[in-house]
Amino acid sequence: MSQGRPSGVTIDVVDGGITAPPGFRAAGVASGIKKTGALDLALLVADAPASAAAVFTTNKAQAAPVLVSREHLARSGGHAVAILVNSGCANACTGPEGLAVTRSSADFVASIVGCAPDQVLVASTGVIGVQLDLDKIRKGAGSAAGALSRNGHLDVAKAIMTTDVAPKEAAVRVATPAGTFHVGGMAKGAGMIEPNMATMLGFITTDAAVEPAVLQRALKEAVDVTFNAITIDGDTSTNDTVFLLASGTSGVAVGDALYPALVSGLREVCGMLARAIVRGGEGATKLVSITMTGAVSVDEATKAAKTVANSLLVKTAIHGGDPNWGRLVAAAGRAGVAFDVERASVRVGSIVLFKEGVPFDDRAPQAADYLTGTDIEIEIDLGAGGSHAATVWTCDLSAEYVKINGEYRT
Numbered sequence: 001m002s003q004g005r006p007s008g009v010t011i012d013v014v015d016g017g018i019t020a021p022p023g024f025r026a027a028g029v030a031s032g033i034k035k036t037g038a039l040d041l042a043l044l045v046a047d048a049p050a051s052a053a054a055v056f057t058t059n060k061a062q063a064a065p066v067l068v069s070r071e072h073l074a075r076s077g078g079h080a081v082a083i084l085v086n087s088g089c090a091n092a093c094t095g096p097e098g099l100a101v102t103r104s105s106a107d108f109v110a111s112i113v114g115c116a117p118d119q120v121l122v123a124s125t126g127v128i129g130v131q132l133d134l135d136k137i138r139k140g141a142g143s144a145a146g147a148l149s150r151n152g153h154l155d156v157a158k159a160i161m162t163t164d165v166a167p168k169e170a171a172v173r174v175a176t177p178a179g180t181f182h183v184g185g186m187a188k189g190a191g192m193i194e195p196n197m198a199t200m201l202g203f204i205t206t207d208a209a210v211e212p213a214v215l216q217r218a219l220k221e222a223v224d225v226t227f228n229a230i231t232i233d234g235d236t237s238t239n240d241t242v243f244l245l246a247s248g249t250s251g252v253a254v255g256d257a258l259y260p261a262l263v264s265g266l267r268e269v270c271g272m273l274a275r276a277i278v279r280g281g282e283g284a285t286k287l288v289s290i291t292m293t294g295a296v297s298v299d300e301a302t303k304a305a306k307t308v309a310n311s312l313l314v315k316t317a318i319h320g321g322d323p324n325w326g327r328l329v330a331a332a333g334r335a336g337v338a339f340d341v342e343r344a345s346v347r348v349g350s351i352v353l354f355k356e357g358v359p360f361d362d363r364a365p366q367a368a369d370y371l372t373g374t375d376i377e378i379e380i381d382l383g384a385g386g387s388h389a390a391t392v393w394t395c396d397l398s399a400e401y402v403k404i405n406g407e408y409r410t
Helices: 064-076 095-113 134-145 153-159 212-224 259-279 298-309 312-319 325-333 361-370 399-406
Strands: 010-013 024-029 041-056 079-087 120-125 168-176 179-188 201-206 241-246 287-295 345-348 351-355 375-381 388-395
Touching: 010 259, 024 134, 024 153, 041 064, 041 134, 041 153, 041 212, 064 079, 064 095, 064 120, 064 241, 079 095, 079 134, 079 153, 079 201, 079 241, 095 120, 095 134, 120 201, 120 241, 153 168, 153 179, 168 259, 179 259, 201 259, 212 241, 212 259, 259 287, 259 388, 287 298, 298 312, 298 325, 298 375, 298 388, 312 325, 325 345, 325 351, 325 375, 351 361
Parallel strands: 079 120, 201 241, 287 375
Antiparallel strands: 010 168, 024 041, 041 079, 041 241, 168 179, 179 201, 287 388, 345 351, 345 375
16 A cells, blocks of 8 residues: 655655665676677666665575575665676576576676675576576676766666566655655566565665664665565566665665655655566456455455466466456455455446445446556455555556467577
């Protein structure tokens, strides 16, 4: 659900993506990991050691870059100078060799940007079970280091793509009574998406001055209602990661008073990126928001919304323009949360199709016409008498999704 902004705070969308906040430079290059010759390696570097925070996949099969980045954040006390990202190879389920490649990659980046290895974070995305070529990583990282620029934001957004149809970047300016700071970011993800902090990667920067512990708390709070509130296919990847770096170059120090403003800025950028991931989902033609109301807790509202959002029957009905309220009710009813069908209701757009046990099938043609659009809103009241609500974003399921994933490795 949308959250109100703190009093006296204004947030405006700006250009610049990941390097919109001063204090960061980036470059994206083709290192040869992708056989097509497309951009496949991204390097983001802070001008000085930055506070760092992260959330990672909850999948128990965790890729080498996830394991190494966890170690580095712990050893550095939540500080980082560089983030190295490659696409085309997930470096997951690659054993000791994969871990060695990740550590050697971090060591190499540290040597060329002038920091400690523990101040380098690493992320990868692509096919699971394939060894990453260290020579290509070193060559690409060297080229990227020589091309670092505040104008490199679009190239790095392109370099992290796999089956994404377009690069995803966002940035905002946050004006507060105590000063102005920026939040910028980029993300990739198109399939294997149900982040519990999927394959989903997100990278966020800010020029606010924030201590690592506060930065970690703010990132988790923002991610919970954005990246963790999307699903394309219900799968959680081995590589899911969101990194957040704070350069402090704005001079705006975030304490208790400015914390809500920081979270609002993060939520705005993460929300734009999260919805872009869903809109660009593999084979997607519609962005669908599922809002669950009348729940006894936020957790139950979220659980029910995700159950509906991940229902193959619901997703295919939406793709086909079928206002099948029965599928929505059935999915909500099996979510394992408090639910009373005699008090429940279903709304598609502004059209109520079911309320308190009574269907309104005469309104189906209106709802079907609404479903021909590309931005779909569905609201379900669980009828449990609660006051809690949650929104999850998903997409429709098309034949193109099956085609993409049926041919992914071949």
